[in-house]
Structures are given as C-alpha cells and as structure tokens.
Amino acid sequence: MGMNRRDFLKVSVASSGGLLLSLNLAGCSGIRTGYQEDSGSWRPDAWLEIGRDNQIYFTLARVEMGQGTYSGLTTLIAEELEVAPAAIQPRFAPVAREYRNPLYKLQLTGGSTSLATSWQPLRVAGASARIVLIKAAARVWQVPAEDCRARDGRIWHPNGEDSLTYGQLVELAAGESAPDEPPLKSPDQWRYIGKGRGRLDSRAKVTGTAEYGIDVELPGMVYGVVTRPPRYGARVDSFDAREAKAMPGVIDVFAIERGVAVVADKYWRARKALETVAVQWDNADALNVSSESVMDFYRQAADDDAGEEERGDGDVARAIESADRVIEASYEQPYLAHATLEPMNATAVYHDRGMEVWAPTQAPDLGRIAAARVTDLSPDEVTIHTTFLGGGFGRRLTQDFIEEAAAIAYRVRRPVKLIWSREDDTRHDLYRPAMLHRLKASLADGRVTGWQHQLVGPQILDWYVRNAAPAQYPWAPKFLYGTLGSVGLAAEGIITPKDMSAIEGAVDYPYRVDNVEVRHTHADPGVPVTWWRSVGHSHNAFAVETFMDEIAHQLGQDPYGFRRDLIQHEPRHLAVLERAAELGDWGQPLPSGRARGIALHRSFGTYVAQVVEASVDNGEIRVHRVACAVDCGQVVNPDIVRDQIESGVIFGLTAALYGHITFEDGAVRESNFHDYQLLRTQQRPVVDIAIVESEEAPTGVGEPGVPPVIPALGNALFALTGKRQRSLPLTARPA
C-alpha cells in the first residue's frame, strides 16, 4: 500500500468556496506505486505509469467535460517528462485520496480549479519521474547523471548518440530514489506549455468513439426510467402499474425515493410503459412556489432583515447622509437550468462484491456516497468509473442520477442503465438560484462616496452538504449521514469554510470607493439549487456592473472612463479593461442602430473585461461582436483559453437573452429546448479575444468568460434604447 507521500497534496486553503475539513486521516490509499511485476510497468506516483513497452499512462484526476483538462493536464506531465502530450494515454481516475481536489478535500471537478491545483503537483510528478529515469540510465552507463538528458521518451548518453527508451529503464528506475524538490523547467525551456496544439480527445470525439456515460454497455443490461413528482418534495402516495407490467419487455415497476421507476429490456419499451403508470403524489411536503412568489418572498426578506454584513469598509450610512445625491436600483434574476446536452444518466450493477457504477460525474467520491445511501453497501464497496461528460457546468456535482441508478440496480439485481429524458433534465435540475439585489450609491462632488449592496437568496452549501458531508467522514456509519449534513451546517465557519456561493463577485467589489457595505440576506424558498457555471459571479456581475453603468450615466461620465478612474489601484483589472476597450473600439464611431456596452469582472482568479456591440433588429436583440481581454496568469494552452472564454461568452449570452426557469404552483414550466432555448450558430457574435501576458500562476478559464457578458450586453442595450433593464433575461422591447 502506498502511503500518501507528497506533502503538497495536503495543501490547506482557508478561503475557498468549497467544503474543507481539517480531519487528518492517515489512511493508506489503494494506489500501488513502484515497479509492478504483474504488468511489467513502473508507477512512480499516483499519476504516471510507464510500461516496458514505452506506453505511458496518465491518470487524470479531473473529469473532462469540455473544459480541456484531458489535454491541459496531460500537457503539464508531458512537459516535465519530456514526451509529446500525444504520446501519453490519459485514463480517468478511480476514487482515491490522491486524486482529491486539494481545495475541496473531495474528488471533484469544479470552480475552475483544475489547472490551478494541478499546475505544481503534476509538473513535479513529471519532473520526478524524468530525474529518476536519468539516474537509472546514468547508472547503466556509469556516467554522471547531470550529463545525461531526457528528450522525446528517451534518456540520452552524454556522447549524444546512445540512448535508452523510458520503457527499457522502468525496472531500474523503480530502484532509484526521487528527489525531494525536482527542478522544474523554466518557461523558456517549455516545448508544449503555452504552445496550443489542439486537443488529445478530438479524434475520438469526431469519430463517435469517445465513450460518454450514456454509451456504456454491459452484458445483460436493461434500461431504467423514472417519473418524478412535478412538485419538488412530493412523495409517491400510490401508483397503478397494472398496464405497464403487462407491456412487452417490462421487467419491474416500483417506487424509489424520488419517484416511480420502470425497468424494461429496451429503453423505448421502458419509456412507453412509464407513460401508462398513474401516480398519486403526496404533496404534503411539496414545493408550492411560483417565480413571482419567490421574488415577493425575497423583497419581504430584504425589508425585514438587512442581512449578514459580508464586507464593511468605512461608514456607508454616513456617506449616504452627507451625499449630494443617492441612487438606488434593484436587480432580479431568474432560476436557470444547466441544460448539458447529454442528459443525466448512470449505469449500475450490484453484485456480490459490491456495486459498480459508470457515470458522467463531476464528483466520483460523492457518487459512492449516493449509491451507498440507497443500498446495503458502504461507500468503499462502490466503484465509480468516470466516463467523458457531455457537459457539466456544475450540474454533475450533484449525484442524484447515480443515486437513482443505484437504487434501481439494487432492486432488480441486473446491470441497469438509467436515462433521463430532456424533460426530466429540465424539470428536475438543481438550478442557479433566483436572486434579488438592492444597490445604493452615494454621490458627492461628482464622485462615488458610498456603495451598498444587499443581495437576497439562498446558499448553495445548504443543498450540497447532505451529499458531500459523508464523503469527508469516511468512518461514519450511514445512519449518521443526515446528521453529518446538519452538523456541517450548524458549525459553518468552523467545520466548513464560509459559503461564498451567493456573495462571490459582490464582496470583492474592486473599485476604489471609501465606504463599501455588502450584506447577504439569507432567504431560501425551498427550490433546489446548485453551482452553475460561474456560480455567484453569474448574478453578482450583472448587479454590480449594471449599477456601475447607471452611476456613470448619472454622473454624466463615459462608462469606460468612469471605471478606469476607479480601478487605477488594481493593475490586472486595469490592464484587461484598457485592452478590451482598445480591442472593442470603445469610443469609435458605429453604424447607426448599434451601441456598445462594457463590463469588467474578476472571477476564479481570472480577470476579464468585455465590450459588447449590439443592436435591435426586427424586434430581436442582435449581438454583433464581443471584444474580450483576459488575464489568466501563465497560459498552458492558448487555444483552450480562447475556446473556453468564447464558450463562456456564448453561455452568458444564452442566459442574458433566453435564460429563465419559471415556477408555477411548485412545478417547472419549461421542458425542452423549444422553451429553454440555447443560442444558435447564426445568433453568435464575432468574439475577439486578447490574452494579456502574465507571469502569475495560471488560473481557471472555464467560468470567467460568463459573468461580464451579461451586464455588458445590458449596458449596450441601455446605450441603444435609453431604457435600463434590471431583470433577466433581457428583452428587445423594454417596458
């Protein structure tokens, strides 16, 4: 058993938004390292395996959902190992302590953290292996190790002619000791980092051979579908399955915790049988809200309770008292669905050694908890195989689909693939929270003296902790799972760190204003919520950057110049703002009927400013161009940075133009892509991206493109129409 040998994996972080628990479990892991007699390969650490046949495997501890970890993280290892990234075969990681995200102490992919948390450890892992291989070769040749070098999968003799392949050296290398602090290559020595050479998974994805969760096939596999209550929180009271059970291929119909499941030998047979099942729902504990009632509830909460002070600089009350003028505005945002193109699904089989699950999941160790909860198994008896993900965006951090598949497989004792319909996926999501923001600014002598931001809405951790808490207490018996969730919450700030999900992007208001107050009125109407690409930033950027625009107009200042004057003390903010203004031709003439809007927002350590050019054409908003400047530290793959930022822009525009999940009597009205629309190719703007050079450590790019584009578009529409829109989605005909 290999102990967790690397101290850097135990990085503890105080201020992240994730769950953190300082339990120091000294447990051994299941990752065997060293030379493996049985396979004839060498495994220097948890990530790398080099075979005698020169095959190099890299265990990818972060999932691939389109954000590019498959290529990006492989590149880090390849760079230090001195092989081309394409020479390495990535494999998705099993659940093991080594593969946890050190920021969250959980094995999950989210928060635009993969590159930032892997940047150092993966390069060190690659470099350690390289040095050990060099030492082994030096011993063979009886020459000084310093005079040998690694290149393209070989160690080269000082004479520059002789070489040994890595495969030839693995057995010897396993006997060498790794340096404590292997020297890393300097940026000018990089051959792959920063060069951008496409993606390693492209070929599989254009030939239809990449295996997503929905593609998993097991011998004897059957199909499961589930009908869930229209109103969240309702339970099965009774159901009539007589007709369904008589239909061809139907194996079983039964209630599970979340609804009624039909299992049949074919998917379509299961789906058709499900339509005949009449369910009586017990709505005693069911959600009973509408989108309007949620906003009314928020307004009342805001009136009743000023909320927790999350930031207090100076004295805002006094600034307001002594102001020449006070501006106020409220902003409202709806619930949003994730709408990954691959619907939720999972395949599970229960056998005498436990359970195996194949799933497109962002958090495999939480999947084990979900499966254990509904079976007689402990989490250790559940194996999760992670597949490619057809989109994630935060949806697949919650393991409800694994829980359902596990419950069904446990009952029918056969391999079962559970597939959600698109309607299931839209109506039984956990949503980006609806939010209310109230902003107030005091102005005196032509400048901003005070900034007050009260935001109203739920915290995501309240919803997540039930699933996540047990993963952090692996010794806990199952009957404690519910308690662990509530203990984690009760002790928030002690056991778990502060939940930043609602306030991120608001508390870090960057502009130079002497008096700043940010308050969160915690109000949870009972609608299930979770992380959604860029999380709190997705709504806070809209409130903050729209209000900044309103103040600029009230002061009669140019929106760009206004921001620039107030951000002089933040060089990275300033640089992207100026770069975006230049790239977006700020202040330059425009064709008639068009206008520009600007916004600046930092999220996940990455700085982004955008200038949006828009018009209203035939009663529709038309976005012509988005100029975008990005500072994400050092760049590992510039193509992926550009693609991810553009992807975020499209995602943000989709929310700005179409995004709304509507509750009526506790149920979701939207169901499929006709009423929950995604931006289409002919609606896409030209996206111009400038990457600002930086020597800072790399930060994430999966999410930071999203937040600023929403206010930037709203600000452009104000410039165009003179009407300020304070709720989303935006409309071409503001009232």
Next chain:
Amino acid sequence: MAITLTVNGNQHTVEIEDDTPLLWVIRDEIGLKGTKFGCGRALCGACTVHLNGNPVRSCSTPVSVADGQSITTIEGLSDGDTLHRLQQAWIDHGVPQCGYCQSGQLMTAAHLLSYNPTPSDDEINAALSGNLCRCGTYSNIVAAVKSVADAAEGA
C-alpha cells in the same frame, strides 16, 4: 415487426416495435453509440444521421420509416481509418469541447457539402442552425467547414 436497415453499408434485420425511434435502434440494437440522444423531439440535432443521403433527426423518426432504406451514421462518415475531410478539419480546428453534439454537427455539415461544396458563412450557419452546442463551439465549427469548402474551391 422485422425491420431491415442498411447502416453504413451493412445490412441489419431487427425485430422491434415499429414506433421505436431510429435512434435507439442504431444505438442499442445495432450498437453504434456515436449518434447521441439530446432532446427526443428533434430540437437539438445531436441525433442527426443520413437517411438515403438526407439528414434526419433519428430521435423522432420511427424505425418503420427507415425500413429497407440506407442510413449513414458518424461511424460511416470516415472511410475506415481515413477520416472524412470534415472530421480532419474538426481536429485541426480543435472543435470539440465536451463533444457530445459533434456527431450531429458533422453529419449536418457533411450533407451541406454534398450539395453545396463551397458554401458561404451564411449558408453554413443556415444549414447548422438546428444543431445546438451548449459549449458554444460554433465559430470553430464554421471555420472548420469553411476550410474544407476553401480547399474544394482551390481544387
């Protein structure tokens, strides 16, 4: 009922209810998983295949419609190990992100080039307007199609 399909040049006979969507026959009876399920209502294009050379949404096409007909899926787009020029262009332009919609995008684009080898950007956008991509890879898709069209024009 017994349905006979020619898929990527191979003939298959399957015993199946005739209202079963072609998608599930291709995926689960014939075992070709490259064609994807996205919406079930012909709204997203992830399930696009060619039926006698024309693109159809297989999630909403009853298998009976395809009886005795010829179908091409993403697995049949390449010629053995030799990729279709669109597939190569997709790789060269680094198009796929999550990749889930790309089989449908490629099948739609391949059909476009089959009747219009040198489409304009507007024509590409129009042809692909029914294929949704949640990752927002549209600009790379259009650039990839354009590169193939430009090569055709130069030839």
